[in-house]
Amino acid sequence: MNIVALAGGVGGAKLADGLAQLLPPEALTIIVNTGDDFEHLGLTISPDVDTVCYTLAGLANPETGWGRADETFEALENVRALGGPDWFRLGDKDLATHLERTRRLKAGQTLTQITRDFCQAWGVRHTILPMSDDPVQTMVDTVEFGELPFQEYFVRRKCEPKVKGFRFAGIESARPTPEVREALERADAIVICPSNPWVSIDPILAVLQLRSTVHCPPSIIAVSPIIGGQTVKGPAAKMYAEMGITPSALAIAEHYKNLLTGFILDTTDAHLAKDVQPVNVQTCVTNSLMKSQTDRRRLAQDVLNFIQTL
Numbered sequence: 001m002n003i004v005a006l007a008g009g010v011g012g013a014k015l016a017d018g019l020a021q022l023l024p025p026e027a028l029t030i031i032v033n034t035g036d037d038f039e040h041l042g043l044t045i046s047p048d049v050d051t052v053c054y055t056l057a058g059l060a061n062p063e064t065g066w067g068r069a070d071e072t073f074e075a076l077e078n079v080r081a082l083g084g085p086d087w088f089r090l091g092d093k094d095l096a097t098h099l100e101r102t103r104r105l106k107a108g109q110t111l112t113q114i115t116r117d118f119c120q121a122w123g124v125r126h127t128i129l130p131m132s133d134d135p136v137q138t139m140v141d142t143v144e145f146g147e148l149p150f151q152e153y154f155v156r157r158k159c160e161p162k163v164k165g166f167r168f169a170g171i172e173s174a175r176p177t178p179e180v181r182e183a184l185e186r187a188d189a190i191v192i193c194p195s196n197p198w199v200s201i202d203p204i205l206a207v208l209q210l211r212s213t214v215h216c217p218p219s220i221i222a223v224s225p226i227i228g229g230q231t232v233k234g235p236a237a238k239m240y241a242e243m244g245i246t247p248s249a250l251a252i253a254e255h256y257k258n259l260l261t262g263f264i265l266d267t268t269d270a271h272l273a274k275d276v277q278p279v280n281v282q283t284c285v286t287n288s289l290m291k292s293q294t295d296r297r298r299l300a301q302d303v304l305n306f307i308q309t310l
């Protein structure tokens with residue numbers, strides 16, 4: 001069975017890691033959001049791609065989920081001492097990734113090639129693909145400050161501004177890469193990981209245009225990132241509330257409603273399963289909280305078992 005997982009940052013990376021522990025490299029491709037990418041201190045940063053790579057490599061910071069484990073911040077402290085910006089916490093080990101990526105991009109390599117090479121260096125055997133090699137920039141429309149680039153909203157302003165909407169700048173000319181197209185063509189199932197639908201998954205879906213890109217549509221299942229009306233991490237629930245939608249697993253199913261074959265929700269939300277629309281979407285209720293490595297594998301196994309039943 002060939003699986004394609006769509007992932008944003010930390011939550012998506014955890015399920016992708018669980019799937020990678022169960023599936024051989026040739027059976028899993030992870031397509032990652034690049035709408036969060038930005039330039040900072042003259043470097044090209046790809047936070048979600050790095051989060052997924054570091055997580056699968058076992059190099060991720062276990063406390064934050066992003067950045068590197070056992071990290072130091074000497075360079076950032078020295079940038080700060082010189083009056084430079086320190087709101088985006090780039091660690092010393094992580095900086096090496098951005099330096100080398102920026103050098104290679106300037107030399108004409110694509111983000112796809114660079115990610116493949118970095119994965120090889122880090123011992124990641126499964127394929128991790130940026131959703132596109134063309135630039136896409138997620139813009140968050142806020143009540144207080146108008147449109148903000150994603151990292152200005154997310155990190156600098158700590159997701160505090162009230163959200164009105166989202167725009168993916170560059171999306172009209174962004175194309176899925178040949179590698180992404182091929183993975184989709186081979187896929188028996190697409191798993192939408194428990195990432196933020198608005199800012200992690202929607203940019204991927206907007207680039208992939210699944211309906212027109214894939215000739216024989218595979219099963220598409222989503223795992224709800226909202227449990228008991230709240231997100232484990234990140235602002236998805238806050239975003240739904242600010243957009244006038246009650247945050248719940250149902251809101252997630254509704255978000256993806258024209259796409260889904262199956263939907264996985266947490267046992268906390270078992271009572272909502274009967275209301276998942278459209279009615280022909282099959283549901284699976286399970287413990288979807290991923291606190292430990294075992295949780296990642298267990299949820300990934302539930303996902304694979306569920307796919308077999310569809």
Ligand code: FO1
Binds near residue numbers: 009151
């Ligand atoms: N997220 C934060 O909340 N604060 C940070 O200072 C921060 C730094 C950072 C550095 C490298 C990297 O790859 C990711 C980083 N993130 C940080 C996460 C990043 O902003 C992601 O876009 C979000 O986690 C959304 O997926």
